[in-house]
Amino acid sequence: MTRVHQLSGAAGSTALDAMYAAYYASIAQADESRDGTVRHRLRPEVGDGTIEVTSLRSGFHIVRYDVAFAGGHQVGYTFPGDHFELEHCVDGRMHIRDANAGAGDLQARSVSLSPRCATEGVVAHGDGERYRAVSITGSWTGLESYLGGLGAGALPAIGPEKVARERYLGRSVALRPVAGPLEEIFLHRRLSPGRLLFMESRLVAALAALIDGLSVTTPPADDRDRALDDHEVAALRRVPELLWRERHAPPTLADLARASSMSVRRLATGFRALYGTSVMDYHRRRCLDRAAALLVETDWPVARIGHEVGYASPSNFGYAFRRDRGTTPARFRRAHS
Structure with a gap:
């Protein structure tokens, strides 16, 4: 039987944080490491694998997925326009069905960028399908502030609505260079004093690739x-x-x-x-x-x-x-x- 969960709210808000905490508690048992990373191990009746959440000093969260859900899994979402999420599928696939962007599969080696507008829909995983991915979450406002502090200047224009939809559904070739730094995060397993600094450095590299990708005017797939x-x-x-x-x-x-x-x-x-x-x-x-x-x-x-x-x-x-x-x-x- 496919499990259905619901998430809604603004990034960083108490309401959304509470929803995520309740969601993780309903499907997994949590262990916290010395650097603050929380590893959620799926309960046997839910499936196999882990979801790891690391909070960075920059205000972003890095979420690493290595999961296979028994009986399938669905998460409904309702996010405001300031919600920022950049996700790279390392292996497997995740089905996205969004009220505005339409439907599609985020597949291996593809990158999804949330549009800068309100989103509402469902992401789904099939029965027993392994999904490995890395996601960076935060807010567009926080992203602009962070980039400004690095001297990177303003973000390039997001582009036409049609292009934004293609990016959200993982179909933009221009965003594929973002996959490299995010995959390094996925593969990094060593617990060391420099681990958070390593993740922060890969975040900066991913955002640099994102800026370059947003600057490329390629036609949608x-x-x-x-x-x-x-x-x-x-x-x-x-x-x-x-x-x-x-x-x-x-x-x-x-x-x-x-x-x-x-x-x-x-x-x-x-x-x-x-x-x-x-x-x-x-x-x-x-x-x-x-x-x-x-x-x-x-x-x-x-x-x-x-x-x-x-x-x-x-x-x-x-x-x-x-x-x-x-x-x-x-x-x-x-x-x-």
Whole structure:
């Protein structure tokens, strides 16, 4: 049976804080760490996983989700126009149904930005579906004050309503650079004196990427997709899973084009229109992101992880990982363990 909960109120208000506290208490048991992070462990009858909430000195909250709800889960929300939320889905998906923005799924590697207007709707998780994500919450007013204190100046204009809807539903390619700093927060597990400072630094990096993204005037995803028919869009959306499934012997672009019933050029340009990057860059990033997660979440040897994500030799994996993350797999594991 799907559980339904309700949240409403202004960010930072006593009423909303009380609603969140009641919500967490109804689904989880809480443990607080030395730095003030509260880890909510889902009750067995609710599901499996944790929701971690860290309050920063800047006034923002960082919420890290790693959950799978038994029987499904729904949260209704009613927020005023000053409510700010920036969320990156690391893995899995969350369905959004909003009265103004419409409906869509926040999927892996996508970023959602709340519009600067009142919102009302429901977010939902399917039965047993794992959802991993990081969210920054606060207020737009607080964000402007924070950026002003950093000397960043005013936020760029949010843009037309249609563009704001696309950003809210996770369809804006321009916001994808925000994912990097937020994913670092998700992967960071080490309890240390500098942990809050690390999170604050990643918050600043994410906001810098957000400002850059808001400054880019790209057409919304459905405009870019307009030249693609429904069959082509469906075929292109199967490409990432095909690459992952065959990662130990990756198909060429020609192989993918044949499997998708389109030309190589059509595949390449269509994929870039949908995902904002090339086919192989997308696949490489997915493999290395998965490797980073395995380095933190498992005690597997580095060589095994490299093979798991498709690299034929440990040296090739080490070179690719170091080039992407700026450090070796072993050092990355130590820094995030």
